[in-house]
Amino acid sequence: MSLPSTTVVVVTWRGRDHVTACLDALARQRPHRALVLDNASDDGTAALVAAHPSAPAVVRLPRNAGYAGALAAVLPRVDTEFVAWLNDDAAPEDSWLGHLEDALRAAPGAAAATSSLLLADGATQSVGVRLTADGHGADLVLAGREVFGFCGGAALLRTDVLRSCGGVPRGFFCYYEDTDTAFRLRLAGHGVVSVGPARVRHRHGASTDPGSRLFHRWNERNRLLMLLRCAPAGVALAQVARFAALTAVLPWRGGPKPANFRLPLRLQVLAEVLLRLPAVVAQRVAIGRRATVSRAAVWREWAGR
Incomplete structure (x- = not known):
């Protein structure tokens, strides 16, 4: 039996209301290693994750390091060809990981693959990220366009390339860690692909308040x-x-x-x-x-x- 190619990292913080749906969906994917990074949750999230039948590996930080800090903290533990970033309020369709892995294998010049994130009503939130003329990272919602970068809520990256490009900017805490990483991948000569069939339902704003x-x-x-x-x-x-x-x-x-x-x-x-x-x-x-x-x-x- 071959070893899994991907470690899926789920970063959670006070995810009691939605992390179970994420782990349920993750358990139906192509074989992989699941690693939950708990950012010092104090709402019962840890007990829910520990009791989940999929038995994911768990790393619990002593304090909330944010999304970027958590991804950076766990990267040294990843020993698979690919590493996936997945929000705890995202539930991927059953074929999600398979589509991402197949897409990266078919595109040797690409170092990252981004998913189709769908909102609860089925509307598209993101099929990738574009770079605006004044340097904002903005979600693309129309399929078929080339993308500058990936949305960090549900993406797959080549582990060795991510490390060689400097890993994850832990000091960002939250937001723009994906656009920064994509920029560094581009500077190192790598591409990013958008994988339309790799669909994820995202409870946008469940983990953080976008207007805060x-x-x-x-x-x-x-x-x-x-x-x-x-x-x-x-x-x-x-x-x-x-x-x-x-x-x-x-x-x-x-x-x-x-x-x-x-x-x-x-x-x-x-x-x-x-x-x-x-x-x-x-x-x-x-x-x-x-x-x-x-x-x-x-x-x-x-x-x-």
């Missing part, structure tokens, strides 16, 4: 960190300067402001980016040394496409 202050803090901060790490220097600096300039004029702008345009949040984001700048510069240098494709070439090909 924390969401906007992580989202805004990590976009800037991703650009500083991966994008051409001129692009990265221009986007940081633009963010700072918009922040500076906020006190003189009247009317209601969206959550991500509130002054205290944006000042916190700028402070966190500046505090991380020395480490980010070192990371940028390391990423550049591993690259086989220039930052400018990746940006020209994919930004705004």
